[in-house]
Amino acid sequence: MMKLFYLLDNPEQRQVALIQLLSRNQQGISLQTIAEKLDANRTTIKEDIGRINVKFSELSSTLKLTVTESVVHFKRDTHTAANELYYAYLKDSTKYRILMYLFDHGKIDSITTSTYLNISLSTLERRIRELNRLLIDFHITLKSGKLVGSEIQIRHFFLQLIWFSYPYKLTETQFNTPKIEEIVHFFNQRQQPLLTTIGTKKLMIYLQTVETRRHLVSPRLPTERLKKLTFQSHLFQQIHNFFDNQPTFSHMHFSTNEQKLLYLFLISNFCFDTSHSQVRHNIMTDAKHCIPVWSLQQSIFNQIKIRLTPYKLTTDFFNQVEITLIQIHYRAVFMRGWIAIFGDQGIYDRLIFLPEVKFFSHCRALCQQVVDLLGLADNDATTLFSEISGRYAAIFQLAFQHINYQLRIGCNFGYEDTMAQIIINRLQQKIDARLNFKIMTYQKDQQYDIIISNFHQTYSMQTNYQEFVMLSPEYDTDFPELNRFLEQAYFNKLKSPSHYPMPR
Structure with a gap:
């Protein structure tokens, strides 16, 4: 990456x-x-x-x-x-300014660019060599003053570069022309907009990229590859009709292949609002006609379903997972390279807090399966691993927000009510937030999964419970062991049919 x-x-x-x-x-x-x-x-x-x-x-x-x-x-x-x-x-970085100069002008020449950047020719050459080492992941290179590579890859690169580097408010002003506004209006004019707010901003960047490159470098689209890309959904037909029936867009040369490429970018960059069932249905319809995407989709989705089946998740959740995976897999099939903004301590690495440790190995196995199915070379495999492992991990993490089973914890402390409540409040703060639990004062006529106390006793009215006796509720000594105990109890309960409702 x-x-x-x-x-x-x-x-x-x-x-x-x-x-x-x-x-x-x-x-x-x-x-x-x-x-x-x-x-x-x-x-x-x-x-x-x-x-x-x-x-x-x-x-x-x-x-x-x-x-x-x-x-x-x-x-x-x-x-x-x-x-x-x-x-x-x-904005003051030489390498970044070279890339944005390429975006704005389509090419660079040594004299003009070195003068513009106020650097020597030798420094410019050195920076270009450094850039080319970074661009390898995207299968593009800066050669003879131009970016060389597939037009899909060049657009993919610029969309990521601008998306991750530009402040949001700058995106709205820099990429908001009347023509772009008209296209954005088409996507969002209806009662239920087709795009998310973030998706709309990405569309604006993409359209400006298309127009700028068409004007400056007359890019060649990968026509043979796009011919094999079949979109037959009502959603794509709406997009096709919009561009074909709008003479004002003739100057943008939105041919059928350009329309396909636009649609592909919207899907693979998570631009569509997939909370709408019709949007999900249309994207699913088109994915079924794309053999590489659909074969990848079926393989990975089935594996995830198998791994999550013990947790009895709802049909709605699996529908959400399915459409998320389709977008991930369109990207995996058609695009190479990605830009990481957080380095080694960012959001993907925060996913270390997965609900169960074994999900780490699940994510790695799924990534390896994608790499094998796509037949990727080592460098592409490493880059794809670093991107989609985080996306798969996010799915496993989100799964546990959709489990509608709560671990019932009763607290039975030998203290006066006020002091006991203070300890319960402290437990509420210290128990692992990954667990879905409800903690309360023990009542003998209620049933609990766990009873936490500061003394051992037998609870004859309880039918299926575990007890944890705290060594010292006043201090933090017990919390590491308590959390391990609760985690194991929680996952055991999730996998127990007698303690779990069936999916809706």
Whole structure:
């Protein structure tokens, strides 16, 4: 995968890493710890803090890094988003500016570009070599002043680059022409818009990419590949009729192949609002006519269903999983490369909190199956692994939000009511949030899955329960073992037919 911040020089990469590190540790971090984690000395880190604060001052008077007794704190405001911070760095990066110059002008020549960027010819050549190493994942290269490769891949690259680097509010102003507005209006004019809000922004970027490249470089579409792509749904027919019956779009050359490519990008970039059953039905209809996508879809979806069957999830949830997988698999079949913005500590890595450890191996097995079915080379396999493993992990994680079984926990403490309630409140905060549970004061005429107490006794009125006796409810000593105990009990209950409702 291409990490977005590889477009920065080393000092700026380190400064962004410092911002991300502090974002994850709002209580502050010592200068020494930061220096160790970022492999730099304290003097360098202090200089970085000064440079970061200069960047911050361009965005907000409140944003600031402060140092108190050798501990660094991140003082933030309530209106600046992370992508605005990152863009403040990217927009001044030589490699990023080269790419955006290519986007705006279609090609570069050494003299003009080096003058525009205020760098020497040797520096420009070195930056181009560095860029080409990053572009390998996308199967494109910068050669003789132009991007060379499949038009699908070039558009895919620019959509990802702009999507992950531009602040949202800048996207709305930079890519909002009257023609684009008219197309967006077609997709969203109805009572139930076809696109999500995010999908609409991606459409705007894609349309501007199409128009800019058509005007500057006369791109060649992969016609043979697109001929084999059959879309027969009512949704695609609506799109086809719209472009064919609008003479105002003739200058954009929205041929049938362009319409297919637009539809493919909307699906593979998760632009459609799939909460609407008709949208899901149309995308499903078209997927069935695309053999590579459908064969991948059937194989992976069946494997996920098998792995989640013990948890008796609802039909509605599996419908959601199915349409999500179709979008993932369109992307896996037709596009190569992706851009990671969070590095090694981002949202995909936060999915380490999967409900069961075995789901890690499930995700890896599914990814390997995709790689094998698509026959990918090693580099493509590694890149695809890094993208879709997170997407599959998200499905397993979301599954547990759709389980409608709650672990009933009764608390029986030998304390007066007020003190017992304080301990119950503390338990509520400390029990693993992955578990769906309800905790309450023990009542002997009620049934519980778990009874937590600070003394052992037999509960003759309970028919199927487990007991956990806390060593010391006043302290945190018991919580690691309690959470392991509750996790095992929870998953055992989920797999027990006598304790679980059937899917709706």
